Amino acid sequence: MGLDPSLLLDTFGVMAFRLDDDLRVREAQGTQGPPFMGEDIRETMPVLYGLEDALAAPDVDLAMPFIQTGRDNDEPMALRVRRDPATGDLWVLCRDVSEESAIHRELVQKHNSLSLAQAALVKARDAAQEADRTKTAFLANVSHELRTPLHVIIGGAAILSRTGAKRLTPDEVPGYADDIHESGVLLLQLVDDLIDLSRSETGDLTIYEEPCDLRAIVSGIVSLSRELPEARGTRIAATLPDGPVPMLADARRIKQVLLNLLSNAVKAVAGRTDAAILFEIDPDGPVLTVSDNGPGMTAAELEIARKPFGQPRAAVRAKGAGLGLAIVHRLVDLHGGRVEIETAPNEGLTARIVFAAPSRPPVPTG
Amino acid sequence: MSAKTYKIVVLGDFGVGKTSLIRRYVLDEFSEVYRATIGVHLYKHTDALAATALPVNLVVWDIEGAPLPSEQTRRYIVGASGALIVGDATRADPFSAMWEAADMFEDVLPGRPLCLALNKSDLGTEAHPETVNRMTRRYDCPAFGTSALTGDGVTPAFRALARSILSLGL
């Protein structure tokens, strides 16, 4: 029986290497290529790095199917490391397993791709259901918000048009007229916000950037806020740089952002004896900050507040529309900036608007 | 004398982006096409951890993913100096498979460093800070938000692992 072992090795596509204690190749069968005689086998089979202790064991028996050693090598091998029981020599045996691996690959690929696709579908379905729920809640909230001022208007108009004995005295009229006017302004604001929101949803909300002075915008809003009847009793302060803070922005939209933040802050601090709101500009960035010392929010409440009409608390909810923060986010997005909100229960709330840095050089005017 | 070469294994569920992270780190490339890894794929990489430090030689083992690591995975782990445990942050539950993999690694090689990667951060992932904190405390390891697509966090995650390995003198 003189079957040449190399014939066997060739037939099954096997390579065999006998190693010395330094893991250098002392004998190679079934191969003409690397690793060559005397070479450290780990250099051509990096799979053996880290296994030095295991390889030194007298009873080493390592088996690894489907090893691909190179980064783009798609010819998997099965590897086996054993000692020859008779001589104690360490042998590394490699077998080409491209065929088995191809079948295995097809199975795994199909299984994994299917599972991933299924998971993606489930996720998409959940997202759609969630969007549906949000839309329904949104509609319910919109209706509610519209009804309140409408009731004031309708009721007020009915009272104003009374005749006969129930007719209002001339000094009662302005009070009702004011209520109607105030509700009308509120409604208009609400409808404007709704239009902005729906435009931003369809990608039709646009801004017109021009060179402007952030400092001037903020100080304008600060003066205005001190006139607001709702803000009576609130200390409104501003820390502004001495000189102008030039930037490219849609000034009208930045004012809208500020008014929304102001309105939220005013509602948050209402009723406090030490109510305070602070506006700050850091010209580097630039960064605009509006902070209040109101009750703050938990992370979960903030999550709700970011959504259109998401008032976190019934107490806040009663005080008006909750489109503000959603619109602030979208308008700042359009300016290439971002909104960072820092808040915690009893810690107040700080909204930081970080405009695209570095501030884009304004187009020279004139 | 050549410097020591360290074996790093990358573990996690299938499709979370193990191959993508490694290929971003080693080859600086990315593919949108999912090609499942079969068995193990090896990548040799030499990385300078800092401008002044000596480069460190790594063999990164890209291991076939599964929600539950198999007995085969256990054999692949043997001899590793550290593990990168990868989860897909966009999934409803990125963590179960990460706990499983981390537990197996710790079981095979107690005391060896781990690093966590919450991958696909580019897809605007939901944050799960509490669970991440719990894992980093449990395994005393760092965690990174990563994106193989943009490259964010990828090299820092691998380097953090390599640094832990060097500092333990493994």
Ligand SMILES: Nc1nc2c(ncn2[C@@H]2O[C@H](COP(=O)(O)OP(=O)(O)OP(=O)(O)O)[C@@H](O)[C@H]2O)c(=O)[nH]1
């Ligand atoms: N958007 C995005 N996609 C990614 C990212 N990383 C991976 N992917 C995609 O996710 C899919 C799976 O990525 P792989 O790297 O093959 O995942 P794996 O963990 O190696 O999977 P197995 O080999 O089966 O265990 C591929 O389609 C990738 O393009 C990422 O950071 N962002």
Ligand SMILES: [Mg+2]
């Ligand atoms: Mg893979």
